[in-house]
Each structure stands twice: as C-alpha cells, then as structure tokens.
Amino acid sequence: MGLDIRIPIGSLFVFLGGLLAGYGLLSNPAIYQRSLGIDINLWWGAVLLIFGLGMLALAWRAATARARTEAQ
Amino acid sequence: MHPHAIDWTILAVYFAFVLGIGAALKRYMRTSTDYFLSGRAIPAWITGLAFISANLGAQEVIGMAASGAKYGMATSHFYWVGAIPAMVFLGIFMMPFYYGSRARSVPEYLKLRFDEKTRGLNAISFAVMTVFSSGISMYAMALLLNILLHWDFTTSILLSALIVLVYILLGGLTSAIYNEVLQFFLIVFGFAPLVFLGLKDVGGWHGLVAGLREVAVSRGFAPDAWTSTWSVMSSPSSNPMGVEWISIAMGLGFVLSFGYWCTDFLVVQRALAADSMEAARRTPLIAALPKMLFPFLVILPGMIAVASTLHGGASGLALPHKADGSLNYDMVIPLMLGHYFPSGMLGLGLTALMASFMTGMAGNVTAFNTVWTYDIYQAYIRHGASDQHYLNMGRIATVAGIGLSIGAAYAANRFNNIMDLLQLLFAFVNAPLFATFLLGMFWKRATGHGAFFGLLAGTAAAALHHGLTLPAGSATGIQGGWIAVLHLYASQMAQNFWTAIYAFGVCFVVTVAVSSVTRPRAEQDLKGLVYSLTPRLRAAAGERWYARPTVLGACVLAGVVVLNLIFR
Numbered sequence A: 001m002g003l004d005i006r007i008p009i010g011s012l013f014v015f016l017g018g019l020l021a022g023y024g025l026l027s028n029p030a031i032y033q034r035s036l037g038i039d040i041n042l043w044w045g046a047v048l049l050i051f052g053l054g055m056l057a058l059a060w061r062a063a064t065a066r067a068r069t070e071a072q
Numbered sequence B: 001m002h003p004h005a006i007d008w009t010i011l012a013v014y015f016a017f018v019l020g021i022g023a024a025l026k027r028y029m030r031t032s033t034d035y036f037l038s039g040r041a042i043p044a045w046i047t048g049l050a051f052i053s054a055n056l057g058a059q060e061v062i063g064m065a066a067s068g069a070k071y072g073m074a075t076s077h078f079y080w081v082g083a084i085p086a087m088v089f090l091g092i093f094m095m096p097f098y099y100g101s102r103a104r105s106v107p108e109y110l111k112l113r114f115d116e117k118t119r120g121l122n123a124i125s126f127a128v129m130t131v132f133s134s135g136i137s138m139y140a141m142a143l144l145l146n147i148l149l150h151w152d153f154t155t156s157i158l159l160s161a162l163i164v165l166v167y168i169l170l171g172g173l174t175s176a177i178y179n180e181v182l183q184f185f186l187i188v189f190g191f192a193p194l195v196f197l198g199l200k201d202v203g204g205w206h207g208l209v210a211g212l213r214e215v216a217v218s219r220g221f222a223p224d225a226w227t228s229t230w231s232v233m234s235s236p237s238s239n240p241m242g243v244e245w246i247s248i249a250m251g252l253g254f255v256l257s258f259g260y261w262c263t264d265f266l267v268v269q270r271a272l273a274a275d276s277m278e279a280a281r282r283t284p285l286i287a288a289l290p291k292m293l294f295p296f297l298v299i300l301p302g303m304i305a306v307a308s309t310l311h312g313g314a315s316g317l318a319l320p321h322k323a324d325g326s327l328n329y330d331m332v333i334p335l336m337l338g339h340y341f342p343s344g345m346l347g348l349g350l351t352a353l354m355a356s357f358m359t360g361m362a363g364n365v366t367a368f369n370t371v372w373t374y375d376i377y378q379a380y381i382r383h384g385a386s387d388q389h390y391l392n393m394g395r396i397a398t399v400a401g402i403g404l405s406i407g408a409a410y411a412a413n414r415f416n417n418i419m420d421l422l423q424l425l426f427a428f429v430n431a432p433l434f435a436t437f438l439l440g441m442f443w444k445r446a447t448g449h450g451a452f453f454g455l456l457a458g459t460a461a462a463a464l465h466h467g468l469t470l471p472a473g474s475a476t477g478i479q480g481g482w483i484a485v486l487h488l489y490a491s492q493m494a495q496n497f498w499t500a501i502y503a504f505g506v507c508f509v510v511t512v513a514v515s516s517v518t519r520p521r522a523e524q525d526l527k528g529l530v531y532s533l534t535p536r537l538r539a540a541a542g543e544r545w546y547a548r549p550t551v552l553g554a555c556v557l558a559g560v561v562v563l564n565l566i567f568r
Helices: A006-026 A029-033 A040-071 B005-028 B032-040 B044-055 B058-080 B084-100 B106-113 B116-149 B153-201 B204-218 B245-261 B265-272 B277-312 B329-340 B345-381 B387-414 B416-430 B433-442 B448-468 B492-517 B549-566
Strands: B469-471 B487-489
Touching: A006 A040, A006 B005, A006 B153, A006 B345, A040 B153, A040 B345, B005 B153, B005 B345, B032 B153, B032 B265, B032 B345, B032 B387, B044 B153, B044 B265, B044 B277, B044 B345, B058 B116, B058 B204, B058 B245, B058 B277, B058 B329, B058 B345, B058 B549, B084 B106, B084 B245, B084 B265, B084 B277, B084 B433, B084 B549, B106 B116, B106 B265, B106 B345, B106 B433, B116 B153, B116 B329, B116 B345, B116 B387, B116 B416, B116 B448, B153 B204, B153 B265, B153 B277, B153 B329, B153 B345, B153 B387, B204 B277, B245 B433, B245 B492, B265 B277, B265 B345, B277 B329, B277 B549, B329 B345, B345 B387, B416 B448, B416 B492, B433 B448, B433 B492, B448 B469, B448 B492, B469 B492, B487 B492
Parallel strands: B469 B487
Antiparallel strands: none
C-alpha cells in the first residue's frame, strides 16, 4: 500500500515527544509530586522523540532505497 | 481526574492523525480487494502488530488489569496458555489453508471446504456478534469517559463513532490496520511508565511480592497464590480463580484459545491482508512476540494496585469500593492514570485508552463489512454484480454497521441483562467452532453435513451444560442452572471452561459420526483446503532461516515455556 506507515507513526511520536519534553522543561516542578518526584514528561517525552525519529529514519532509508532501485 | 490544555492537545493531535491517515489512504481504495483485504499488500510486521492490536481493545486492557488485581499472576494464563500456542498453530498449520485457498474471509473458507449452509451459519452469527461487540465496546467507553471526564453518554458515543466511521469509510481495512499499529505503540508508550512508577511506589518487585503475600493470606490462600501461575492450580479451592490445571489446559488453553485465535475472522482478516503466504504465516508469530510480554504491561498494574490497596504504597494508591463493599477492580487503570501521571503524561495515557476503544470498535466494523458484503450480500442477495458495486456495498455496510453498533450501545445502556444474555449465546455458538476447523483442515473425510450438524450439536451441548450447572454462590438464571442444578463449580470461570470443553467434544464426535455416514467430496475439490491433499510449502527463495515460520514458532514456544517456568 502506497503510504509508508512509519511516516505517520514517526511524525506523531516526534510531535508528541517534543510537546511532552517541552512541557516537562517549562511546567511547575510541583506537579511531579504525583510521579514520585520524576519529571516524567521530560524523560518520557525524550524517549518518544527518539522513537519517532527512529521511525522516520527507517522510512527515509526505505524511500531512498526504493528511489535507487527505480533509478537503475 | 482533571486534564489540562496540554492533555486535550495530545488527544486532539491523535484524532487529527487518525483522520489524516484515512484521508491519505483514500486514493488507494480502487477495488473491493483494496477495501476489504488491503489489496493483500501489507508487510508482515504491520499485519502482525495489527493482529495483536485488534484484540487489544480497551475492555481487554481494563479487564486484564482487573483480573490481575483479582487473581494475580495466574491471569497470565490468558496469554501464555490461552493465546500464544494457538497463535503459533495458526501461523504454522492453518494459515496455509486460509491464505492459500484465496478465501476472502473465514466463512468463505467454510464454504470452499464444506458447503453453503455451514458458511451461512458462521457468517450470520459472526456478523451479528461483531455488531454487538462493537456496541458493547462503545458502551464501555462511554461509561468510562462519563466517570473520568464527565462527558455525557451520547457525546462520547457519537464522537467516537464519527471518527471511526470517517477513517474506515476513507481507507477501509488498511486504515483500520494502520490505526491498530499506531494504537499498539500508544498503549506500550502510554502504559510502560505507569508500570514503572507503580513498581517504584510499592518498593520494586520485592515490595510487590511482599504486598501480594499479604493479599493472599488475608483472603485465606497460600502466600504465593497471587504471584504464581501453576503451583496453585492443583484444585479449584487453592487459587482465587476457582479453577484447576486441567480446565486451564483443556478449556482455556485448547478449546477457547484455539477457537478464538484460529477461527475468529476479526484477527484472521489481518493476516489475510499480508503481501505473501510467508508474510501471512509470520503475522500471528510476530504478534506472539509482544503478546508474550503483555502481562507485564496490563496485568502488573492490577497486581500493583491491589498490593498497594492492602499493603499501602508509599503514595497511598488505593482502589475504590463498590456500593456492595467489594473492591472496584475495573478502576485499576483509570485510577493509576490519575494517581501517577501529571498533566502531559495524563493526556498520553488517556489517548492510549481512547485509541484502544476506537480500534476495538474499528476491528469489528471492518470484519463486519467484509463478512456482510462477501458472505451474506454477494452469496444470498445479489450475486454476480460488478466489483464497484461490492465496494460501494462495503461502504454502505460500514455506515450501517456503525449505526447498528450505536443502537447496541444504547440497548446495553438500557437493558444490561440483554447484553449478558447475548454474550452468553455467542459463547455457545463459538465454543464448538474449533472442532469444525480442525476436522475440516486435517481430516479429508469430514463432510458439510457433518460440520453443520456438529456445530449445531456443539452449541446445544454448550447451552445444556450451562443450564445444568451453576457457579457456587450464584442465583439460577443467566449464571446457569436454568434447567436444573446437577453440578456446582467453584467459579464462573471454571463453568465457562467446562462449557467449552463439552461443546468441543460433542461437536467433534457428532461431526465425525455424521461425516462417516454422508458422502464425502471428491478429493480433487479439496486440494489446498485439507492438509493431506495439499503439497507441502517450500521455503521461499531468499528467505532467511530465522524468518521461517517454523523457526519463529519454535522460538516463540520456547519463550513461553521459559516464562511459565520462571513464574510457575
């Protein structure tokens, strides 16, 4: 099927990861009493961001490989 | 629970992506095969994750967490015994017939292998069942959103129905599959931190085990009843499930598990969308890898919550009580989301929950529109129309299926008993199914008459067994014993497992008996449909050894044996 699913998944997680990590940096530390003193937004946001970038990288690699075989 | 702007933003972004995926896929939906079977063009890792996700509705997530609290580690039997072996069997032994016969649905396989009436029986009961399952999923979601976010019933139902409708209408099965994969990652990323924080709160694994020992002793069981899987299964009275090992192994592990994973079109449809025979066979095997680890994601939160409630976690997490004084186990996941997640993560957790509700619904709708269009409409109402006609019918069936689900959700809201009754009836219909498929695929002598009357007899046996037995402490009626009470089971779960065992046994015996006295089909008509008449599959050229279904299947089974041993 024409649409590489890694593109929407990657984009969504990059977006959500960025949003969470950004919020984690800016939000009042008092809200992290719930999460046992861990800034879970920042840390988990960073994990989502890395996962999203990884997905996009895989999609990009597949697209360039496809372009190369088509060119040959 | 008080979500803030950031949480709503996360939910809104997810909705936008879901609809965007549908819109992006619209231009690929040209034929009915594109719409109902994704053009049989999806790679195995995607169909594999969709296979597992289609089953991972929110009721499953919430229900498994609740069981984790109620029964402890033994709940993992539903994964390690009640799912993985059947998934491996499907991939290695059954998929060659489903995919190889080019059947477009499970009922259509029955038509090819047996006859029209067996297909009709299966197609109609399946279509009705999917509509009600989707309605029940909607109803459960609306109830939960009402408690958590104070949304009203109609708003929740219409909003979720509209989103699911739009994305399936646009992108068909592919849309459903893509969103299932998205949901898989959302559930994993949304719940993993919950488990981490919960475990940290109760003092790590050792703290959890100590807490669960107290839970077990306080309820009159051996101290390890909440932390072991097999060692407490010697008799129904030694574990909180009220079952013994033979009903776990036979009822859950064999009949119910194989009956669901190997014959339910909702999951099998994902494998039929795969781009090759190898990919179709790998689909349930790839799905089994994460499935094996899901107990740590969905059962562990329940164990943490119940240990914390009794033992007292550092942060004071405690399950609420119901009106009758018992603990409200269904609140495990919502409670923990609100307790541990600050704004931001809360939005991600809620989004994961919403996503699993919606994919649960969408899975049923895509299975319904296919069975309706191919196995009911094309078979009995309008034969031989153009492909475009059936594509349009699929879209109409999508709208109608969602409309009927909404009706079912309202019915569930008004008449709770009717839904219980329907689910019971479906259980009777489903219980014997695996016997029919097993004989159909591995015994060339099995006939259409045998299959049809075997199914009817198996269903009747299930109903009869239910009518003659009762779980201890229950009132006669919907719980059983409505004919006479000949036997008392320690729990409803034990009764369910034995109902399945009897239904399977009777279906098997009757199918064999009737087949022996009716005329079998000519062998050349059964090529590709029956094991002994189908040439063995050779490894595809260039297939790496570790990607072979048998190798993958053996690894999965070895993994599951190890897990059972560690948590015995």
